[in-house]
Amino acid sequence: MNNFTVMLKKEFVQMVREYKIIWLPLVFLFLGMTQPIISYHLPSILEALGGSEGIIIDPSMAAQSGGEVLATTLASQFDQLGLIIIIVSLMGIVQSDKSNGMLAFILTRPVKVGSYIGGKLVSNYLFIALSVAIGYVASYFYVQFLFTSIPLADLLTALIFYLVWVLFIVGFTTMISTIFNGQGIIALISIVFLIFCRMIVGLSPIIDSINPASMSHYAMEVLIIGSINKGVIFSGLASILLTIFTLSITNHWITKKKFSNEQ
Amino acid sequence: MRLEIRNVTKTFKEKTAVNQFSMELQSGECVGLIGPNGAGKSTLIKVISDILDPTEGEVLLDGKKISLMKREVGYLPQYPNFYSWMTAKETLSFMGQLSGIKKEELTEAIPKILNKVGLSGEENSKVGTFSGGMKQRLGIAQALLHKPALIVMDEPVSALDPVGRREVLNIIEEIKKETTILLSTHILGDAEEICERFVIIKNGKKIEDTTLTELLNKNSQNKLNIEMATKNLQWIQVIEKEEYVKDVEVIGNKVKVEVENIQLNKNMLLSSALSHNVDIAKFEIDNDTLEEIFLKLVVAK
Numbered sequence: 001m002n003n004f005t006v007m008l009k010k011e012f013v014q015m016v017r018e019y020k021i022i023w024l025p026l027v028f029l030f031l032g033m034t035q036p037i038i039s040y041h042l043p044s045i046l047e048a049l050g051g052s053e054g055i056i057i058d059p060s061m062a063a064q065s066g067g068e069v070l071a072t073t074l075a076s077q078f079d080q081l082g083l084i085i086i087i088v089s090l091m092g093i094v095q096s097d098k099s100n101g102m103l104a105f106i107l108t109r110p111v112k113v114g115s116y117i118g119g120k121l122v123s124n125y126l127f128i129a130l131s132v133a134i135g136y137v138a139s140y141f142y143v144q145f146l147f148t149s150i151p152l153a154d155l156l157t158a159l160i161f162y163l164v165w166v167l168f169i170v171g172f173t174t175m176i177s178t179i180f181n182g183q184g185i186i187a188l189i190s191i192v193f194l195i196f197c198r199m200i201v202g203l204s205p206i207i208d209s210i211n212p213a214s215m216s217h218y219a220m221e222v223l224i225i226g227s228i229n230k231g232v233i234f235s236g237l238a239s240i241l242l243t244i245f246t247l248s249i250t251n252h253w254i255t256k257k258k259f260s261n262e263q
Numbered sequence: 264m265r266l267e268i269r270n271v272t273k274t275f276k277e278k279t280a281v282n283q284f285s286m287e288l289q290s291g292e293c294v295g296l297i298g299p300n301g302a303g304k305s306t307l308i309k310v311i312s313d314i315l316d317p318t319e320g321e322v323l324l325d326g327k328k329i330s331l332m333k334r335e336v337g338y339l340p341q342y343p344n345f346y347s348w349m350t351a352k353e354t355l356s357f358m359g360q361l362s363g364i365k366k367e368e369l370t371e372a373i374p375k376i377l378n379k380v381g382l383s384g385e386e387n388s389k390v391g392t393f394s395g396g397m398k399q400r401l402g403i404a405q406a407l408l409h410k411p412a413l414i415v416m417d418e419p420v421s422a423l424d425p426v427g428r429r430e431v432l433n434i435i436e437e438i439k440k441e442t443t444i445l446l447s448t449h450i451l452g453d454a455e456e457i458c459e460r461f462v463i464i465k466n467g468k469k470i471e472d473t474t475l476t477e478l479l480n481k482n483s484q485n486k487l488n489i490e491m492a493t494k495n496l497q498w499i500q501v502i503e504k505e506e507y508v509k510d511v512e513v514i515g516n517k518v519k520v521e522v523e524n525i526q527l528n529k530n531m532l533l534s535s536a537l538s539h540n541v542d543i544a545k546f547e548i549d550n551d552t553l554e555e556i557f558l559k560l561v562v563a564k
Contacts, residue, residue: 006360010346017348100344104314109361110333257316 003111007119028135035073036142066147071220073139090173091186113254125170161219168212171243178250212239264290264412271320280306282467295454296447298464304447308417312338337411341418343402347391362409380404396427416446451553482556485525489518490545498539
C-alpha cells in the first residue's frame with residue numbers, strides 16, 4: 001500500500017469516527033428537499049399568511065417546470081448555505097494538522113507532500129461530491145413528484161458541471177487552510193471569495209470564461225433550457241486549471257515548510 | 264550509520280536559533296544535547312529530523328541528505344500529538360505504513376513494540392484518553408517501529424512526572440543497546456543516566472562536546488572530602504604538615520583536603536588517617552556534580 005492510499009484510508013476512517021459521514025449528506029439531503037417543497041407550497045403559504053387583499057399570486061408561478069425548480073435548488077440552496085457548509089467542513093483540512101503538529105510529524109516519515117495533499121483532496125472531494133449528489137437526487141425526486149420530470153441526460157450533465165465547481169471549492173479551501181492558521185480567517189476568506197465568484201457570474205462573458213462559479217450557472221442552464229452552453233468547455237478547463245494551480249500552491253507551501261517557520 | 268551536521272545555521276527573522284553548529288555521530292553512540300531553555304536544542308533537533316530547513320549548512324546521514332534518508336530516522340517530538348480518534352494500534356499502523364512497512368509485518372511487529380514500551384493491553388484504547396507518559400511511550404514505539412538506524416528525541420522526559428520519567432528512561436536505556444540515539448534535554452540527571460557523550464549548546468553555539476568522565480575529570484580540583492564520626496584534631500594537625508597537602512579546610516566534622524595529585528595522594532591520606540585511628544564516616548573525591556559543571560559552563564562562557 002503506498003502512502004497515498006494510507007492517507008486516503010485514514011481520511012475516510014476519520015470521517016466515520018467524527019460522524020461527518022452522517023451529518024454532511026444529511027445537510028445536503030435537507031437542503032435538496034427544501035427548495036421543491038417550498039416552491040410547491042409557496043402559493044398556499046402566501047395565501048395563508050399574507051391576507052387576501054393586495055396580493056396577487058402570479059399564475060405562472062404554479063407552472064414552474066421541474067428543471068427550473070432543480071436549478072433553483074443549486075442556486076439558492078447549494079450555492080449559498082451549501083457552499084458555506086462545505087467550507088466549514090473543510091476549513092480544518094490542513095490547518096488542524098498544522099496546529100497539532102501532525103503535519104510536521106507525518107512529514108518526518110518518508111511521505112511525499114503530493115501523497116499527503118492528494119489523499120486529503122481525493123477523499124474529501126469524493127465525499128463532498130457524494131453528499132451533493134445525494135441532496136441533488138433527493139431534490140430531483142421531490143421535483144419529479146411535485147412538478148414536471150427532467151430528462152435523465154440533462155440531470156446527469158448538470159450534476160457533472162456542478163461538481164466541477166465543487167472541485168474548485170475544495171481545492172481553494174484546501175489552499176487557504178494551508179496558508180492561514182486561524183479557522184475563522186480561513187472560513188471568512190473562503191466564504192467571501194467563493195460567494196463573490198458566484199455573484200459575479202453573468203456580469204461579463206470574459207470573466208465567466210475563467211470563473212469556476214460559472215459552471216454552476218451552466219448546470220442551471222442545462223436544467224432550465226435543456227441545452228449546453230458552448231462556454232462550458234472553456235470554463236470547465238479554466239476551473240480544472242485553477243484547481244491545479246491552488247493545489248500546486250498548497251504543495252509548494254508545505255514543501256517549503258512555510259507552515260512551521262514560527263519557532 | 265554516521266550522522267554529520269555541518270555548519271548548520273537557522274535564523275528566524277532576526278533571531279539566530281542555531282549558529283554554525285557542527286558535530287558528528289557514529290553508530291551505537293548515545294548523545295545528549297544539553298542546554299538551557301532557548302538555547303536552540305529544539306530547533307536543531309527539528310533541522311536534524313527535516314522538519315525545518317537550515318538557513319545554512321546541511322545534515323547528512325551516511326553521506327546523503329537527511330531528507331532522502333527519512334526511513335532511517337525515528338523521530339520523537341517534544342509533545343507527541345497523535346490523532347485522538349485513533350487507537351494506539353491504529354496510530355502505529357498508520358505511522359508504520361507511512362514509513363513503508365508492509366501490513367503483514369506490522370500485525371506482527373505492533374504487539375511486540377507495544378509490549379516493549381509497556382502499553383500492551385492498551386492497543387485498542389483511543390489515544391485521546393492517554394496520559395502524557397503513555398503518549399510519550401506511544402511516541403517512542405512509533406519512533407522504533409521501522410527499526411531506524413538513528414533515533415532523534417526532543418526532550419523525551421522533560422514533561423513527565425517522576426513515575427513517567429522513570430518508565431521512559433528505562434525504555435531508552437533498553438533501546439540504546441540496539442540503535443544510535445540523539446536526545447535533547449535540559450535535565451542533566453537524565454542525560455547523565457543514559458548518555459555517554461554530551462554536547463552542550465548555548466545561544467545556538469556548541470560550547471562543549473565531551474564524555475561524562477572527561478567532563479568530571481577536567482573539572483575536579485584535587486580535593487578530598489573526609490567526614491569523621493568524631494573529630495580528630497590531632498590527625499588534622501598532622502596532615503597539615505604533610506608535604507603533598509596544600510590546604511586543609513575544617514567544617515564541623517568534615518575536612519576538605521586539597522592535595523597535589525589526587526591519584527597519587529589519595530591513598531597516602533587514607534593510610535595516614537587509618538594509622539591515626541580516625542573514625543572515618545566518609546572518604547571521597549570532591550567532584551563537582553554535572554549540574555555544577557553545567558552551570559559553570561553555561562553561565563560563564
